Amino acid sequence: MAKQSEYGLLIDYEYCTGCFTCQIACAQEYGWEPGMGGIRVQEIVQNLPKDKAYLTYLPFPTELCVLCKPRTKKGLKPACVTHCMSGCMTYGTIDELTEKLKEKPRQVLWAPK
Numbered sequence: 001m002a003k004q005s006e007y008g009l010l011i012d013y014e015y016c017t018g019c020f021t022c023q024i025a026c027a028q029e030y031g032w033e034p035g036m037g038g039i040r041v042q043e044i045v046q047n048l049p050k051d052k053a054y055l056t057y058l059p060f061p062t063e064l065c066v067l068c069k070p071r072t073k074k075g076l077k078p079a080c081v082t083h084c085m086s087g088c089m090t091y092g093t094i095d096e097l098t099e100k101l102k103e104k105p106r107q108v109l110w111a112p113k
Contacts, residue, residue: 007067008111009081010097011059012104015088018043018057022080022089029068029079038065039080059089061110067091 018041026038039061046054059080068078072091076082081089090097094111101109 006094006111007072007092008094008097008109009061009067009078010090010092010100011108011110012088012090012106013056013058013108014104014106015086016041016057016059017086018055019085021083021085022059025079025083026065029071032064036064038062038068058108059084060108061112065110065112067112 020041022039023037023041026032027036030038032038039059042058042060044056044058046056048054068076068080071078077091081091090100092100094109097109101107
């Protein structure tokens, strides 16, 4: 079995809808005060020609993220992954996630220290 440090998150930000459920789930799991949390959803607005814009949401773990160690020790997924409404977050070993990353480039692989 892989060590806790060999696990991470694969985030397919192409499908993130910006619902902020991952951020809320983390805050509720740990009782974070407003503005703190293990994951933050970044809203990125890209201005395009002809008064158009492209909006992207990027959920990204912070330094406070411990991949829900108490949950994962029990065989559960991290709260952010469990509650992600778009299903764009995957928890697994770095090796498994690296293989999935090869299938599609618009993803982010994150692992704690």
